Each structure stands twice: as structure tokens, then as C-alpha cells.
Amino acid sequence: MTDTAPTHAPKMTKLPLSERLKPWLPVLLVPVLIVLGFALIPSPSSWLTLTVSGLAMGMMIFVIASGMTLVFGLMDVINFGHGAFISFGAFVGTTVLLALASMTGAPSLMLNLLAVALAVLAAMAVTGALGWGFERVIVRPVYGSHLKQILVTMGGLIVAEQLIYVIWGGQEIVIARPETLKGAITFAGAALEKYRLVAVGVGLIVFLSLRAVLRRTKLGLIVRAGVENPEMVQALGYNITRVFVGVFVAGSALAGLGGVMWALYQEIITAHMGNEIMILVFIVVIIGGLGSVEGCFIGALTVGLVQNYAAFLEPKLALISNIALMVAILMWRPMGMVPVVKAK
Amino acid sequence: MSDPILRLTGVKTDIAQYHILHGVDFEVPRGGVTMLLGRNGAGKTTTLRTIMGLWKPHAGEIRLDGAPIQGLSPAQIARRGIGFVPEDMGIFSDLTVEENIRLAALDGHPIPERLDWIFGAFPALRTFWKSAAGTLSGGQKQMLSVARAVVEDRELYLIDEPSKGLAPAIVATLARALKDLKNRGASILMVEQNFSLARALGDHVAVMDDGRIVWTGAMAELAGDTGLQERLMGLKMEQA
Numbered sequence: 001m002t003d004t005a006p007t008h009a010p011k012m013t014k015l016p017l018s019e020r021l022k023p024w025l026p027v028l029l030v031p032v033l034i035v036l037g038f039a040l041i042p043s044p045s046s047w048l049t050l051t052v053s054g055l056a057m058g059m060m061i062f063v064i065a066s067g068m069t070l071v072f073g074l075m076d077v078i079n080f081g082h083g084a085f086i087s088f089g090a091f092v093g094t095t096v097l098l099a100l101a102s103m104t105g106a107p108s109l110m111l112n113l114l115a116v117a118l119a120v121l122a123a124m125a126v127t128g129a130l131g132w133g134f135e136r137v138i139v140r141p142v143y144g145s146h147l148k149q150i151l152v153t154m155g156g157l158i159v160a161e162q163l164i165y166v167i168w169g170g171q172e173i174v175i176a177r178p179e180t181l182k183g184a185i186t187f188a189g190a191a192l193e194k195y196r197l198v199a200v201g202v203g204l205i206v207f208l209s210l211r212a213v214l215r216r217t218k219l220g221l222i223v224r225a226g227v228e229n230p231e232m233v234q235a236l237g238y239n240i241t242r243v244f245v246g247v248f249v250a251g252s253a254l255a256g257l258g259g260v261m262w263a264l265y266q267e268i269i270t271a272h273m274g275n276e277i278m279i280l281v282f283i284v285v286i287i288g289g290l291g292s293v294e295g296c297f298i299g300a301l302t303v304g305l306v307q308n309y310a311a312f313l314e315p316k317l318a319l320i321s322n323i324a325l326m327v328a329i330l331m332w333r334p335m336g337m338v339p340v341v342k343a344k
Numbered sequence: 345m346s347d348p349i350l351r352l353t354g355v356k357t358d359i360a361q362y363h364i365l366h367g368v369d370f371e372v373p374r375g376g377v378t379m380l381l382g383r384n385g386a387g388k389t390t391t392l393r394t395i396m397g398l399w400k401p402h403a404g405e406i407r408l409d410g411a412p413i414q415g416l417s418p419a420q421i422a423r424r425g426i427g428f429v430p431e432d433m434g435i436f437s438d439l440t441v442e443e444n445i446r447l448a449a450l451d452g453h454p455i456p457e458r459l460d461w462i463f464g465a466f467p468a469l470r471t472f473w474k475s476a477a478g479t480l481s482g483g484q485k486q487m488l489s490v491a492r493a494v495v496e497d498r499e500l501y502l503i504d505e506p507s508k509g510l511a512p513a514i515v516a517t518l519a520r521a522l523k524d525l526k527n528r529g530a531s532i533l534m535v536e537q538n539f540s541l542a543r544a545l546g547d548h549v550a551v552m553d554d555g556r557i558v559w560t561g562a563m564a565e566l567a568g569d570t571g572l573q574e575r576l577m578g579l580k581m582e583q584a
């Protein structure tokens with residue numbers, strides 16, 4: 001017989017490790033993929049080159065896709081015209097860079113970066129303004145109806161592309177990288193293109209700034225709350241339409257920045273380049289979780305890496321690799337990697 | 345008698361192609377709690393949402409403190425001084441409790457004494473201050489929803505079924521908080537199915553049925569007349 005009373009103190013059992021890790025799994029996806037690439041790719045130097053290239057591509061896609069995912073999350077608007085801002089950004093940026101040929105051609109990092117900064121500013125100003133008009137004229141009348149949004153924004157995309165033909169002509173334009181951003185550096189036996197390293201840096205800066213705005217400012221609070229329940233944000237006294245226009249303009253300007261980055265990456269631009277990139281952008285927005293900037297970031301890096309690794313390992317698979325990736329991720333997490341809570 | 349804080353005259357609201365409110369007339373006296381009662385589907389939630397501007401009435405007039413507010417946006421109506429606790433609580437679950445409260449303060453900084461009141465009435469909110477609101481229990485979410493509505497000074501609070509689905513102990517906590525709010529002179533328009541709670545808090549009553557007000561009067565009158573309760577709401581209210 002035991003004379004001690006049984007203890008009934010509630011036991012605070014911790015969730016098993018696997019359960020607690022679950023929300024963090026998507027964050028691990030990128031490192032896991034990089035390690036997997038290392039295992040599969042025979043030469044370490046090719047692996048490093050491909051990894052940097054994949055990250056650079058991912059960062060550019062992120063810059064372009066971040067605005068689109070917020071626009072979707074906040075106002076439930078599907079914008080098929082987003083690609084137009086990429087193309088416009090590329091053309092405006094390229095025009096500025098060509099005009100500043102003396103600055104881009106000089107072997108001075110300062111002058112080169114200044115020229116790129118001016119090109120980026122011009123591109124973002126034009127695409128931001130374009131986004132403002134696009135929201136007013138094209139998107140505003142079709143709130144609430146996805147089918148109309150798809151049709152109308154596609155129409156807007158066609159008009160924008162034709163506008164590019166009218167302004168810049170039908171030819172593709174070749175644009176060389178500024179002098180000091182040409183070529184590669186050698187690191188651990190691998191050739192790393194300088195420009196790709198710059199692209200990775202710019203993408204990181206954009207991601208960290210966006211996160212800081214979303215987490216630390218009142219505006220960010222309104223946007224995050226609005227993604228979940230726009231009605232309640234209004235009932236607290238905030239004009240969500242104005243916030244939405246702001247996000248739309250910022251998203252368009254970021255697409256313009258992405259367009260300039262992509263132009264210097266490919267060193268050639270066409271009126272329909274935006275459209276081609278949009279397939280990847282859609283995949284990223286969907287697998288990231290509609291409305292989530294973090295998910296968009298992870299998704300973009302994943303897509304960039306998979307695309308580059310696959311192109312090296314099995315070129316025939318490169319085209320379908322990202323579609324396969326999307327299917328796999330949606331089977332794993334149907335709402336995307338970082339699901340966004342929606343009221344109702 | 346002073347002027348009412350809120351007056352609805354002939355308010356008609358359609359949702360999609362359905363006529364939901366068929367001409368709602370009633371007023372909310374200044375100070376005290378007005379209970380909006382009625383069976384399920386009577387149009388109580390629709391009435392609150394119409395006042396808040398979340399549905400647009402196609403006829404009628406809504407005056408807050410004498411000034412018409414129908415046709416204003418929900419944000420403008422909120423800034424005119426109406427706090428809203430919706431039926432589904434409207435919590436931002438990805439935001440922390442603190443961020444939910446901070447968002448409710450229009451300048452981003454809740455008044456300290458208001459925070460003291462919130463922590464006094466709902467200690468759980470202090471405990472979970474830094475937790476994501478989505479992880480709160482149903483009762484804690486309701487507390488957060490009420491807390492959020494009182495962060496700013498309001499002329500009038502619209503509170504939709506705060507006791508819905510909550511355990512009696514939590515209902516008691518909410519009732520205490522709302523009673524305290526009332527004792528501080530607040531004007532409240534509240535929907536409540538739990539009649540004992542409605543009776544404990546309410547001063548005035550408006551009963552709705554099928555998109556119209558069918559009875560208005562003092563809570564004391566309704567509480568003392570079971571026949572009237574049965575006739576108005578088709579429900580046999582408990583006696584005690």
C-alpha cells in the first residue's frame with residue numbers, strides 16, 4: 001500500500017519536436033535544397049556558381065512578386081497586368097542607362113552605381129505612377145470579381161505592351177552591364193558573376209526593408225491586419241482603400257525595380273519579357289501562400305535554385321521543374337508554405 | 345430628456361438581392377445599455393453592420409449625436425466615435441494581442457489609463473500580451489475584441505452577442521467589464537441572446553422581428569412580463 005497521495009498537478013507536456021518544428025519547416029527548405037544540390041552536383045565549384053545564380057534569380061523574382069502577393073492578400077485582387085510593370089521598368093531603366101553611357105562605361109564603381117541608381121529611380125517612378133493609374137482605371141471597377149479582374153487586367157497588360165511598341169519600337173534592345181559590374185570574381189575555384197552578387201544584395205535589402213516596414217510601423221500593422229480582415233480594419237477607423245492604393249503603387253514600383261535588375265541580368269530586353277517572368281512569379285506567389293511576404297521570399301529562392309540546379313543536372317527537365325515544384329509544395333501545404341489567415 | 349445618441353429612422357438595407365431590413369426605427373438613449381433583441385435571423389447583426397457603414401442602407405436615416413452618418417464609410421463612422429465588436433469578434437490572429445490593441449489606437453499609442461482598465465478587466469490579455477491573437481481561447485478573443493473597441497474614446501459602442509459560445513465564468517468576466525463601462529457613462533447598443541445577461545446589463549430594449557422593430561421599452565418592463573417576452577421573441581425566458 002502506498003501512503004502518498006497521487007499527484008494531480010497538471011503536466012505541461014511540450015509538443016513533440018516534430019510538431020514544434022512544423023511551422024519552421026519552410027524556412028529550412030532553402031538550406032535543405034542547397035545541401036541537396038551539393039550532394040547531387042559533382043563539382044563543388046559548379047555547385048557554388050549555380051547556387052549564387054539561383055539565389056540571384058530568386059531575389060529578382062522576389063522583388064517582382066512581393067508587391068503582387070500583398071495586393072492579392074490585401075484586396076483579393078488578381079493582377080495579370082503585373083508583368084507590364086516589369087517590362088516598363090526594364091525599358092525606362094535601359095533608356096536611362098543608355099543615355100548615361102559615359103557614366104556606365106567609365107571604370108569607376110561610384111559612377112556606375114550612380115547611373116544604375118538613377119535608372120532604378122526613374123523606372124520606379126514611372127512604374128509607380130503607372131500602377132496608380134492602373135489601379136484607378138482598370139482595377140478599381142472590378143473589385144470583388146476574380147473573373148473580371150483576370151480579363152480586365154489581361155487587357156491592361158496588352159495595352160501596356162502595345163504602348164511599349166509605340167514608344168520604343170518592336171526591336172529588342174541590348175544593354176550592357178556597367179563597366180565595374182561586368183565579369184566575375186573567383187571564389188573557392190568558382191566563377192561568381194559580380195552582377196549576380198549585387199542582385200542578391202539588392203534582393204536582401206528589399207526583403208529586410210519590407211519586413212521592417214510590415215513588422216515595425218503602423219502602416220505595416222494596417223497592411224498585415226488588412227490582409228486578414230479588411231472590414232475590421234475599416235471599422236477601426238482606417239481608410240483601407242487608400243492603404244491599398246499605396247501598396248499597389250509600391251508593388252508596381254518594385255516590379256519596375258525588378259525589371260531593371262532583370263534587364264541587366266539578361267542584358268537584353270523585349271516588350272514581352274515581363275510576361276515570361278510572370279509564370280515564375282505566379283508560381284512563387286502561390287507556393288509562398290497568397291498574401292505572405294515571407295512565404296514569397298522563401299518561394300522565390302526555392303524556384304530560383306530549383307531552376308538553376310535542374311538546368312544543370314537535367315536540362316530537359318528545367319522547363320517543368322518549377323511546375324513540378326509547385327505541385328509538390330501544394331500537396332505538402334495546400335495553402336502555400338506560409339498560409340495566411342483570412343476572415344470568412 | 346436629452347437627445348438620443350443614435351437615432352434610426354426608416355432604415356432599409358438589402359444584402360445582395362434580398363430585402364433584410366424593412367424600415368428600422370429606434371433610438372439609443374445617451375448613457376446606459378440598449379439591448380437589441382430578437383430571434384435568429386431577425387436582422388440584429390445587419391442593423392449593427394448598417395449603423396457601422398459595413399452595409400449601405402438604401403433608404404432611411406441614421407443620426408449619431410444629431411448628425412447623419414448613413415452613406416459615410418466605415419472608417420469615417422469609426423472616427424465619428426463608434427466602437428464596434430462584431431459577431432465574429434474580428435480578431436487579427438496573425439498579430440499579437442499588443443499589436444491588435446496598438447492598431448485600435450488611431451495614433452498608435454494607447455492611453456496608459458485605458459490600458460490599465462483593460463488589464464484590470466481582462467488580466468488574461470496582459471498574460472498573453474506578446475502572443476499571437478490566433479492562439480487565444482474563444483473567451484480571450486472576445487475580451488480582446490471588447491478591449492480593442494474601448495482603446496479610443498467612443499460616443500457609442502456596438503457589441504454583437506459577446507456571450508456567444510462562451511463558458512459562464514467568462515461571460516461573468518465580460519459582464520463585469522461591460523457593467524463597469526456603463527457605470528463610467530458609456531452608451532452601448534448590444535445584441536444578446538442570453539436573456540439573463542441582457543436583463544442584468546440592459547436599461548432599454550428594442551425587439552426586432554423580420555427586419556423591423558416590433559417593441560421598444562424599458563428592460564424592467566420586459567423582464568417582469570413573461571407573456572410579453574414569449575409574444576415578442578417566441579421564447580420562454582427563464583424566471584429568476
Ligand SMILES: Nc1ncnc2c1ncn2[C@@H]1O[C@H](COP(=O)(O)OP(=O)(O)OP(=O)(O)O)[C@@H](O)[C@H]1O
Binds near residue numbers: 382388390
Ligand atoms: N451576407 C449575407 N448574405 C445574404 N443574406 C444574409 C447575409 N447576412 C445576413 N443575411 C440574412 O439576413 C437576415 C438577418 O440576418 P442577421 O445576421 O442580421 O440576423 P441576426 O438577428 O443577427 O441573427 P442571429 O441571432 O442568428 O445572429 C437573415 O435572414 C440572414 O439569412
Ligand SMILES: [Mg+2]
Binds near residue numbers: 388389390431
Ligand atoms: Mg447576429
